[in-house]
Amino acid sequence: MDFNPLKELEKWAAVEVSDFDEVPEEMDRLVVPQGQYSIFQYKGKPSEAQKTFQYIYGVGLPGSIYEMDDRPYLDRMGEKYHGEDSNSEEEFWIPIRKK
Template identity: 40%
Template sequence: MLDPRFTQRDGLTVVGLHYRGTNEDDEISNLWEQTDAHADEFADLARSEEWFGLCFDFDHESGAFSYVAGVETESEAIAPSEMERVDVPGGEYAVFTTTLDTVGETTDEIYREWLPSSGYERADGPEVERYGESFDPEDANSEFEIFVPVEESND
């Protein structure tokens, strides 16, 4: 069973490349590869060396969702025309550590096992992947964090 840590997080603004679909053909990996072509724009926008992946706007019927791969920026930043800006609300988050090799399994376990038995429910807002400065995308075992917005369950 997963054992997350909990944190209160301030809101943040992420600007990045956008994808919407079901990720059947590994489109999210391709989206991350496309970030290299925008390196100068990201460097101008970034507040730190961290990168973020945001999952939001889930359609449970079709399985489609939106995903943004990008950087944290100033709240008043304007996204370049080929990018999208997403404001992530502050609040309480359950934080899970995972790797590229285990992210699918970790995400399944979060929503199928941990969340239903945790005393929490999913709060509004995107699921946030935080890739710290030490993350190496070439190493499938390099760790990153998944922040799931939560609130105490009323049950």
């Protein structure tokens, strides 16, 4: 459960759809299982988010009644996301379950 920015992971760029029949055949489909998420608002450069993740995994979750669940982690980038701009905003969705 230690945060390691060098850990290998699988990353998707995704868009929510209401019907897989509308998705072109050459595109993969991902179904995100239902469950609880802890949502963290982040403002700043994505390259400087490591301290936020260290807090989430080192202090936030261990000090709560929750632990990380084995479901996909989501990073939601909406209209306020501007890449490496210091005013960029995004949400980190951490899958959780009660300990």
